[in-house]
Amino acid sequence: MDFYSFAKGIVKNILTPLYRIKVIGVEQFPQEGGVLLCANHISNLDPPILGITAPRPIHFMAKEELFRVPILKNLINHLHAFPVKRGMSDRQALRTGLEVLKQGHVLGIFPEGTRSKDGKLKKGLPGVGFFALRTNAAVVPCAIIGPYRPFVPLKVIYGAPIDMAPLRERKASPEEATDYIMQHIQALFDQHH
Template sequence: MALNFYSFAKGVVSGILKPLYRVEIIGTEHFPKEGGVLLCSNHISNLDPPIVGITAPRPIHFMAKEELFRVPILKSLLPSLHAFPVKRGMSDRQALRTGLEVLKQGNVLGIFPEGTRSRDGKLKKGLSGVGFFALRTDAQVVPCAIIGPYRPLKRLKVVYGSPIPMDELRERKASPEEATDYIMNHIQALLDEHR
């Protein structure tokens, strides 16, 4: 039932946002067709989650800030869209456990490593929770770049990069902070290449 609602919602939102922002999707051929995927994107607008949700080839389980689950209509809607709450700062153990479970079950976990929107569009430092997920699972890590502006009828690009090679960092037990910086560098490279 949840998957049916997700597909229905994706179709409705896609029909509105894709023509409104003339969304151009690049690189979906890089997206793994199966297995756990940690999808890491820059964050420039409140519309980023639906934009990534309608452009990614597979359903995404998003970490969403806890405050959204206190809004009456969203409280019942968000779980149907595979979202789960996280307390600000990414030190929320329950959210970390849920995220690990999503990946171990072979699903896609969507994260905005910056933790909050970038006001000037420049990529900010990522939070270490992202590196934690990348190191603690064998999920493939896919970088994503959203390149604005979010203005009606101005082209918006969503770029999916090739999975980031994580084996070397996993083998030498790199720190979550180092893994996060490594992932952020790949997102920055996509932004630089496609701007």
């Protein structure tokens, strides 16, 4: 068993009963090929929550500062995370993200770039649209709904892959592609709130 699976098992046993996690739509998650998993961001626990509910290992972009803490750096490297510089165009992180998708892995991304204080969906950043347009990866929207309070149910809803072909064909802008993805996340919210 690799470290990711081992850690997933431990975290799952702690968080699932604590937050009474209810997972919806996971059967729609592609079993193979590159997947761009796009979720809203309401808590620092979002990455582990996605990690224990998604059926495949996820590679996350994590803020660069986390890689400066020695113990944390080792841990998140083993959990397939890679650094991204926030607030600027980080070409290395974009290249790494593209490579993850081209190799047929799952890239987990929070389009808003930062946590939403009020739980409402904020505008997504164009980097998400860039990944969606530059690869043929399946784009899976995901909504995390709940207050993150012990024993209060938390819902994780995986939507069906979004058809990005029309946007890729007409060479839509990354901003437009991001907005399109955010509409799908919002629709999951509206449906399950």
